[in-house]
Amino acid sequence: MARKDKQVADAHLESLPLSMRLRLARQQKNISLTEMAARLAYSKGYLSGIENGNIRITEDMIRRYAEILLASQEELEELLRLFHGSDSKRQTLSWFMPYQRNIFFTGRDALLQEVHARLQTSGPGSRLLAITGLGGIGKTQIAIEYAFRHRQDYQAVLWLNADSPETLLESCVELAGYLDLPEKGARDRQATVGALRHWFKVHPRCLLILDNVDNPADLQAFLLPPDNCYTLITTRRQVIGPIGQSFELLEMSPDESVQLLLRRAQMISPATALEQIPDVMLTLAYEIAKELDYLPLALNQAASYLEETGCGLASYLKLFQEHRADVLQEFDSVASNYQFSVATTWKLSFDRIQQTQPTSSQILYLCAFLNPDRIYEEFVQQSIAYFNPELAPLEENPLLLHRAIGELRKYSLIRTQPDSGALSIHRLVQAVIQDSMDEETQRMYAQRTVSAVNHAFPLVTVAHWHETWSQCQRYYSQVEACVKLMDRYQLTGDEVSQLLSKAGHYLRERTQYQLAQQMYQRALQIDRQLYGDEHLGVATDLGNLAVIYEDQHQFERAEKLYRQAISLQERISESANADVSLLKRYVNLLQKTERQHEAGQWFQRIGTHDTEHALTREVINDNDPRILYNEEGHWTSRQHAGDFNNDAHFTETPGASFQCQFTGVGIEIISDTTVYTGAIEIYIDDTHIQTTNTARFSVEKYTQTIVFSHTNLAPGPHTLKVIVVKGSFILDALAVFSFNGTNLEAHSA
Incomplete structure (x- = not known):
């Protein structure tokens, strides 16, 4: 016979311990201990131990209780205050924190766990972790939340503002006063800093948070705790040097963004799950989050506006789309717990770069008008002189280009992707840069951008097919960006016409006829x-x-x-x-x-x-009867937009093969490249030519990619055979090179 759930009286609620508060809240919702255990995926005995105070409860468990019990925001805050208050009194020696906890903090749980795990690792420099990223990405909020969640793991949690050397020194003086050090009133402030260093030596397992550090490398000569303490840094700089670990904080996920927006706007309770939100509200919230590119500061700014004005999601979305520049300037410094708006936050960095690094500022302006993703470094090098002739030295000297890009990385205004050699820029950074210009200046930079892309985007030619095709494939997203600029600013001229023609030729070769025609x-x-x-x-x-x-x-x-x-x-x-x-x-x-x-x-x-000996190229589709597939390979045909003629053949069977006989001087294999495709062995005239890995070592996927090209064959008939070694393989098409249009021929295998 099961034990009856012990009832808790509602009287004298303030005097009840946290464990009893949870039991009372559960009983008031008429949820049995058995049902609660099932919904939390814990045993009844474990939950009974928590509610009796015999097992220490965690903050995560409190939040899960509150979510199931549909607790109000006030009830959740009270439970969390009780939890942290008891923990801090019991375990934390000193608590020097200038911020209240953000009651609307949303998501980022895995990231906070990573911060804790990385700080606890052993080894030189492992107890210093820098959170890097763009202004407004949420670095400070992560540090605040980490401090509150893990205050019981440290003997002291101390916070210093470090956005300039002067501010850091003033913050050290304040901390010395809080700790009541003898040197707290010393005229020589360096003596105060020295006293803090000594304090850290004799108080191990402390957490020091240095917020908004301008240059982490300078800390080594200023103030870093010994190895028996832990240091968490927030900084815009992507490179911190050898002082410790770092990781870059990225945007929130779409789901986290929607939850933050609606919770902060007081449109849903903290315990409301996504599936409980009405479809119309949810759809609009996702659209707003996408417009704001999932940036926490922008989401908080939007939510504050929604709460203050009560304008509704649909009205805010329309307002942002029509008056973006003005909306990004709106902010509530008290409600947002942040000093500046999105626009102001970045404008301070823009102005500084423009004054001290004009070359870097021009690269930033180019990126502001391009597609924000996959801006390849070699593309910038090839095009920058046509964006601004004064930057021609960067075209010839990669070192100068790297230095200029490095200055932008200091402020996290651009990101670099080492695996693909590409840069990226946040869409709202682009918006703020463009909105800071008048219409005439915008049009000038748009025209320069088209000129730059036109120079870098090649004309696909048979004589240099592989090189030009690969470049077109990598740069085509920038052509699409230029087409939008042409529409927005009604651009005309030779550069515009040339770029459109080259793009049309590339699209025609990809069998994207409607786009090419346009x-x-x-x-x-x-x-x-x-x-x-x-x-x-x-x-x-x-x-x-x-x-x-x-x-x-x-x-x-x-x-x-x-x-x-x-x-x-x-x-x-x-x-x-x-x-x-x-x-x-x-x-x-x-x-x-x-x-x-x-x-x-x-x-x-x-x-x-x-011309007597003109080189020609003929493409045959994957379903052409001249290509013969072995039946044991389990080849299947798929329909996919973006493939040559929108279809391809696909197999995941090792040993699958196909072959084709052709007459010409060269042949290419056209496939998709992803992280999932595998290796193939290639034979021409029964001679093994090479083994090719068709996978890309990044998340990017490219259709119609030339994965093999051989153009040094003697004129005449040849046989191509391909065998799948491992992984999957997609055959989109073959291309044969010949003189004077010699036709492709295939025979039975």
Whole structure:
């Protein structure tokens, strides 16, 4: 027979210990001990020990109790105050903390556990941990929450403000006064610092928090506790030197962001789970969190505005989208427990960089107008002189570029990804930089950005296919950013037209015909505005559109445009300088539509202008009957947007293979690259050429990636065979290089 749950009287609530408070709260909600144990995934005996005061309760357990019991914010705060009050009196020797605990602190549990675990490791420098990151990312809040959660693990918890040497010295004097050191009133403040060093030596297991350190390397000569103490630093600097460990604090997760926004705005209780939030409210909250790019300070700022004005989520979202610059300036320093708004926080850094490191500020301005993710270092090096001609030395000297980037990293205004060689910038940093400029300055920098991207983004050519294709693949996101700038600022000019044409050519080769067509049409419109209808650039644009229509089997439209382009070209150019590529394409179209007689007549017009040994590239899709797959490989066909012709063949079977015979001088294998794909062995004419790992060593995924290219074969027939060694493999297409358009041939294996 089960024991009856012992009832607790409600009288004299203030005198009840924490354990009894929890039991009373549970009973008032009519939840039995058995039900509570099941919902918490603990035994009844364990919970009974907690509620009887025989087992020490943790803060996490208190929060879980409160969530299940649907406790109010006031009730949760009272329980936490009781918990921390008893712990601090029992275990903490000294508590010097200028901040109250943030009752709206949300999420970050795994991160706080990591902070604690890393501080407790042994070894030189292991007891110093620096939390680095962008201003407003939540470094100080993490340090405050850690101090409150783990105060019982230290004999003393002491806090120093360190945003400048002067502030740090003043904070040391205040701490010496709190500790009642004899040197607390010394005129020589260095003597006060020395006294603090001695205090740390004789009081082990203390936690010292140094908040907002400008340069962690300077601490070594100023104030660092001995190894028997622990030091937690917050700093914008991503590099702290050899004084200890560090990790970079990133944005909150979408779920954490939504919970923080709604809890801080007092729109839900702390115990409300995401699945309990109405769908309309939840959808709007996710949209706002995304607009704010999951930055804690911005989320807190938005929530404070929502609470103060009561405007509602939909109104705030519309307000932010239409008046972003003004909204990012709004803040409540008391409610947010932070001195500055998002915009002001970063503007202080911008101004300092602009004054002391003008080269770095120009790189920052370039990044502010680009796609914020995967801004490759070599892209910056190739393009920066076209963004600002004064920065041409950076194009030739990588050391200068690295120094300039390093200055931005000091303030965490950009991040670096060592595995991919890319930079990234927070979207709100971009917004604040752009919003600090007037419309004319914005337009100037937008035009410069297009010029920079146009220079770095190559024209895909058969002669340099592998190099140009890889660059286009890496830089295409920046083309998309430029298209948005073109729309926003109505940009025109040669650079704009050239970039659109090059992007169209790349997209056509990827079989993204609709997007390519849009790019070519925009280039045609701009060239006509610039030069009128009678211009060679217009003829080229018409020819590009003709090719797109031909690829989509719209032969009548293609023929009309070919004829217009050829006629315009002949009217403008002298015959000796005629571009025969349009004529040759038109002849191919006539042959394709079985009009051999007309094709012969037009071919005569090519005459001596034809290039005899032109290198050509022909792509065949993965489902072409000329590619033969072994049945034991369990190959499956998939449909996927972004693949060549939006499909590919896929296998996870070791030993799976395919082969194809071709006639030409080279061949490429086109695949997807992810962290999950594996290795393949490649044979040409029964000779092992190489083993290739198709995986990328980062989270990035690229479709239509050239994973193998060999273009030094003797002209003639060859056999390609590929065997999957391990992992998965995706065959998207093959490409064969030949002279004068030699056709691909395949035979039975």
